[in-house]
Amino acid sequence: MNCSSKKIKKAEPKRAGTNQLAEQLSINWNTIQSVYAQLKEEGLLLMQKERGTQVADEEQIQRFEAKNPHFSFVEQMIDDN
Numbered sequence: 001m002n003c004s005s006k007k008i009k010k011a012e013p014k015r016a017g018t019n020q021l022a023e024q025l026s027i028n029w030n031t032i033q034s035v036y037a038q039l040k041e042e043g044l045l046l047m048q049k050e051r052g053t054q055v056a057d058e059e060q061i062q063r064f065e066a067k068n069p070h071f072s073f074v075e076q077m078i079d080d081n
Helices: 018-025 029-041 058-067 071-080
Strands: 045-048 052-055
Touching: 018 029, 029 045, 058 071
Parallel strands: none
Antiparallel strands: 045 052
């Protein structure tokens, strides 16, 4: 999932749940849960029971990018591969 504010729109549909994503990617559920928890802690995912998981709005993503100056470099490295 790319978290660039340029590539995620505010009305982005909700993300797959951890069980569904683990199955789709053939990755252990604990790994998915750990990544989701970290993204939630960093303010990039909003997780609510009955409402699912959604990507944060553009303002929250911009705050994350401002706090993490290395983010654009990491993002560029991912995009190049």
